[in-house]
Amino acid sequence: MLKIENLNKSFDGVKALNDFSCVVHxxxxxxxxxxxxxxxxxxxxxxxxxxxxxxxxxxxNGNVITKYPSHKIIKLGISRTFQDLRLIKQMPVLDNILLCFNHQQNEQIQNIIFRPKSISKVEQDNKQKALDLLRYAGIEDKANDLAGTLSYGQQKLLSIICCLAADSKLLLLDEPIAGINPEMRDKILTIISELPLKGKSVILIEHDMDFIMRICNRLIFMDTGTKVSEGIPEEVRNDPKVIEAYLE
Ligand SMILES: Nc1ncnc2c1ncn2[C@@H]1O[C@H](COP(=O)(O)OP(=O)(O)OP(=O)(O)O)[C@@H](O)[C@H]1O
Ligand SMILES: [Mg+2]
Incomplete structure (x- = not known):
């Protein structure tokens, strides 16, 4: 599904990616x-x-997307969360989700801002889907609250729901459970675990080894922009190079 070959990226001489290659099935x-x-x-x-x-x-999926702008990449079926969430905190939870549906996005934004009297069928369907997603995540009672009023854990959950709303084939989740309570962590674990059953793949960045070991089919360990180790979770966790890097 995703094939990355020899990616390089430097920031002012610091190599953030150094000939990094990997695939995701x-x-x-x-x-x-x-x-x-x-x-x-x-x-x-x-x-x-x-x-x-x-x-x-x-x-x-057969398209070379190396130089594509982000909006085109989202349309092709890759969506992501950010380490710093980037929700629109002054907007209701429901509207944050509606903005993430993957079609007629311009119309969607205008409708949310100007609230025309006749709401299109697409928008009604999307609203229903957004409410279904909120119910699935167990926070349907928050639909009309401003996103910024949610707890940090609920905001993390919302950022994943926004990612689900795009109905992408590949989800990139950047530290989805960092800094949240065990109950919310279990909820997010269940949601992520169910994604492959819905035909979706995930790359999951996370520092919590216990979480990673419970949820991942495969692990990639990277350091200074380079892939150091890759394999089934047990193998990678016990790789001396990985143990050494974590003990440094
Ligand atoms: N936009 C940027 N401008 C300049 N330097 C950057 C930028 N983004 C990342 N870097 C640098 O690139 C390197 C890799 O950063 P990156 O954020 O990808 O690390 P990370 O593995 O996500 O770390 P963390 O676990 O702390 O989130 C770091 O040295 C960082 O300072
Ligand atoms: Mg990071």
Whole structure:
């Protein structure tokens, strides 16, 4: 589904990605781990067109998307969350989700801002889908609250729901459980675990090893922009190179 070949990206001489290559198959959850500054979020930024790579190739379902802008990449079926969430905090929860539906986005934005009297069938359907997603996540009672009034854990959950609303084939989740309570963590674990059953693949960045070990089919460990180890979770966790990097 996703094939990345020899990606390179430097920031002022600092190599954030150094000949990084990997593949992601259909219906799998790949864990991307590594110390702070390893280049994990940069990889997401480059895949999703937020940052242009210096060199390398990204192929998604047969399309070379290396130079594509982010809106085109979302349309092709890759969506993401951000480490810093980036919800629109002054807007209701429901509207944050509606903005993420993957078609007629211009119309969607205008409708949300200007509220025309006749709401299109598409918008009604999307509203229903958004409410269904909120119910699935167990926060349907928050639909009309401003996103900024949700707890931090609920905001993390909302950012995943927004990602689901795009109905993408590949979801890139950047630290979806960092800093949240165990109950919310379990809820998010269930939601992510169910994604392959819905025909979706995931790359998951997370520092919590226990979470990673419970949820991932495969792990990639990176350090200073380079892939150091890759394989089934047990193998990677016990790789001496990985143990050494975590103990440094
Ligand atoms: N937009 C940017 N401008 C300049 N330097 C950047 C930028 N984005 C990332 N970097 C640098 O690239 C390197 C990799 O950063 P990145 O955010 O990808 O790491 P990370 O693995 O996601 O770390 P963390 O676990 O702390 O989130 C770091 O040295 C970082 O300072
Ligand atoms: Mg990061």
């Amino acid at each position: 259909e219906n799998e959850i790949v864990g991307l781990i590594g110390p702070n500054g390893a280049g994990k979020s940069t990889l997401f930024n480059v895949i999703t067109g937020f940052i242009e790579s210096d060199r390398g190739k990204i192929e998604f």
